[in-house]
Amino acid sequence: MVKAIIAPSILAGDFSKLGAEAKRVFDAEADWIHLDVMDGHFVPNITMGPPIIASLRKSVPRDSNAPGKFFFDCHMMVSRPEQWVEPIAKAGGDQYTFHYEATDDPLKLIKLIRDNGMRAACAIKPGTPVEVLYPLAQYLDMALVMTVEPGFGGQKFMADMMPKVDALRRKYPQLDIQVDGGLGPSTILAAANAGANVIVAGTSVFKAANAEEMIQLLRSHVTSFLRDNNLLTN
Ligand SMILES: O=C(CO)[C@H](O)[C@H](O)COP(=O)(O)O
């Protein structure tokens, strides 16, 4: 099932009040919250890990009457991603996105993620060719095409990554395809028209004067593309 999913990255939020920041964007109708886990090794920055995610989960508990509400999308910019699957699942993660570049056995890792009750996703850095995802796609819930070098928020969107998104969308019409880095009003059209349906937006949503309007604007471009191409399901 493909639909527009807007996932604000809390990396651009106020870390002194993460619970309130998550609630703020969910109130503004964010579909997911994107949690950037960085280990200072795979990328040159350190952000958060399982203890912080577990605290955040207490602020926005799962709702047994509404499965999928308050969805935690965990972008794991870590070396040895295998070691964090169980801790992230226990902390309340709903999806685990590992980096292709960080593992020797992506299929085994996908199975481990699924066995821990999470959706499995694979990310590629800007220098990694999209073809590496083809043997994995049938086992993945989502593919993430990075549109910045991972490590920091607030960077410039790399439009030259869009052929990767376009190639994935043509080959896999039903796959969730995420873009991450530099998404906002001036770049959403390029991403949506290439076929991305899951939009990570940190700076543009968290620093917006009106987060709800920003989320709606991002969603409207994705929905238009999906509808025009008969890809929308619901
Ligand atoms: O994975 C990331 C960086 O590695 C972040 O998710 C990304 O940078 C989002 O922030 P922004 O929308 O401000 O670019």
Ligand SMILES: [Fe+2]
């Ligand atoms: Fe991210």
